[in-house]
Amino acid sequence: MKIDPEKCIGCGKCRSYCTMWGGIMRFERDPKRPQRVICAIDEDECVECSVCLRSGCCPTDALYQPELEWPRILRKNFSDPLKVHPETRIPGRGTEEMKTNEVTGRFPRGKFGMALELGRPGVGTRFRDAEKVAMALAEIGIGFEENNPLTKLMVDRKTGRIDPRVLDEKVLSAIVEFLIPEEMLPRVLDVLDRVSREVDTVFVGDIITRVAKDGSVPYIDVLRKRNRFMSINGKSNVGLGWPLANV
């Protein structure tokens, strides 16, 4: 995102809409007319989410979206919820996770789907951090979900290495996604504990599973034994497409 210095009046309204909490906007004297204060965006920290522009907050239409070249366009693909990922044709972070499992059957019984959501509004993440997580998981033999835009950026899926040309790109959030046998969950949690101390962002882990026939949720005991915090804001797929994916 950019600000036209000829139009900006330095009112600061855009700052409160910025998903990076406005810290990436700085106010400075207009070098041409020092009596004026104008706003400028730190382009390295901007994730190209377009929230500031879409809000319509700017009274002088000074905000504008320049054309984005690759790899910068990746920022927009991963951060703007209205932008459709060209690789998966899904907007937002570009993956459906469990939302269509009753039709796709991506998560069969005996396996857990996992989605590690790196970055959050105000923090963001760089692909460098996603690579650290992916490489740590690859060391224990994790295979990554094919229909996921982050997987498509990997130059070596066996090691989790991401294209070095994109590592410094910053996005609002990116998801590392994979499937594991249920018994592998403790090992994965150990790896995540270690790598969580190596990344320069935050992440949450989603575990996706089918509810057992007796109504229990297979991973709850594993997490309880490890004193893991479980958030109540889970998503439930009630299976309206069943039995298309009755595997």
Ligand code: SF4
């Ligand atoms: S595009 Fe997003 S990150 Fe960039 S300045 Fe606007 S709100 Fe902030």
Ligand code: SF4
């Ligand atoms: S809202 Fe518009 S005029 Fe006000 S500081 Fe932001 S870009 Fe400048």
